[in-house]
Amino acid sequence: MNNLIEVENIKKNYHTLNGEIEALKDVSLEVKEGSFVSIVGTSGCGKSTLLNIIAGLEDKTSGQIKFKKDIKIGYMLQEDALLPWLTVLDNALLGLKITKEEDTEYVKYLLKTYGLEKFMDKYPKELSGGMKQRVALIRTLATKPDLLLLDEPFSALDYQSRLKVSNDVYNIIKKEKKTAIMITHDIAEAISLSEEVFLLSKSPAILKKHYDIIMKERSTPIKNRSLPEFSYYYDMIWRDIDEPI
């Protein structure tokens, strides 16, 4: 198996008192080890549901998920979810504390490497939105996951810090050599960060299209935005979104 994870024909129905809700109709995708991929789709189409199922937080109705090996999954949410009564260091340590693998040295190393050394003893309210998001990422990275799931990790940030933070987070993930699946409704963000993009249809989701994002001079996400291929893919995906299935 060349892929780290293979998702096959996932279907998900929610049961509620107002009836059954079809969240995912039929979604399949494969992710190569070491790659960064994005899933795009309109809001409410089932992206978070898909990620929750991959993370094992929710059961699927049918379909299969195959992993290359017994992998560890890290999940980063839309909000940083930092605990205001803990210092930055303790927040970053929280994941390891829960899994009972506390390794203060490693977490300190991560904070140091990613520019948070001076803030270790500060509380979350003293940090900018982007810094908080970095702490949240380190909290997840500290558990040494093989696969990172990111659910709209930058959507709570304003546009300017969003570019910068997505650049930072991308660099961290690449430096740590992690495989990542990111959800976003921002097509530009998806193209600038990813090697592959999966487009989901409107709710209930099926996989509508898949793109290999090939850029000859690929570098950092911010720089990728000014490459000629960027607008090519941007226009193409926009066109495909509106097209009926």
Add this chain to the structure above:
Amino acid sequence: MSQSDFIKKYKRNKRFIKVMQFLILLSFIVIWQILSSTNVINSFIYSSPYNVFITIKNLAISKELFTHIFTTLSEIFISFVLGISLGLFIAILFYECPTLAKIFDPYLTVLNSLPKVALGPIIIIIFGANTKSIIIMALLINLIVSIISIYSGLKETDKVRLKMFDTFKATKWQKLKMLVLPSAYNSIIASLKLNISLTLIGVITGEFLVSKSGIGYLIIYGTQVFNLDLVISGIIILLVISYILYKGVILLEKILIKTY
């Protein structure tokens, strides 16, 4: 207006309020005394500041005063601590088993709206005319409210943070200890204020019904022997105790509450 003028004005206003508050109390006492000395009001029924002073002094000399205060204070302390700890325990139980909470919901609602004094006679028959009944009475009054307010505090735990704990496969116990309780900490502390007021009501009601000692007893006993000086002295002692306890809890809250 400069900043220092503003501060001066603010301080002057604050002092004015304090002075007025004191003057109201002073004139109340003076007028009360004059009215009873000049026999405009019947001092046998309405007592007088001087009579109250003498009554309390005599109670203090005979050491009876301290026995009564001690009795009432210890009943308040026991009921307060029991109310908070039982309330916390049951609220956690409800939080961890939502089905249990739903089953008991109508009973809590009914009990909460019932005037608990109505249960007094039954409590006396079951538990006897003793301190136990007083504490049960106080618990009936403070416990339901404690459960409800702590439980709603626990339920306010941020959903995203709960999901974050799930992503690390946290156990229920870990979530409770590391997230839910710390999140609800401030609302638990804030519920102490309500609890102390209710505990006071409960304890005095209980003492009215059964006791042989305590400030509530003093008031009831005074009524029975038609010693209105004793009744009003009791009320004034109670006033002072309530005020001190309430201020104490507010101070405790200030010390314990955390700002993030």
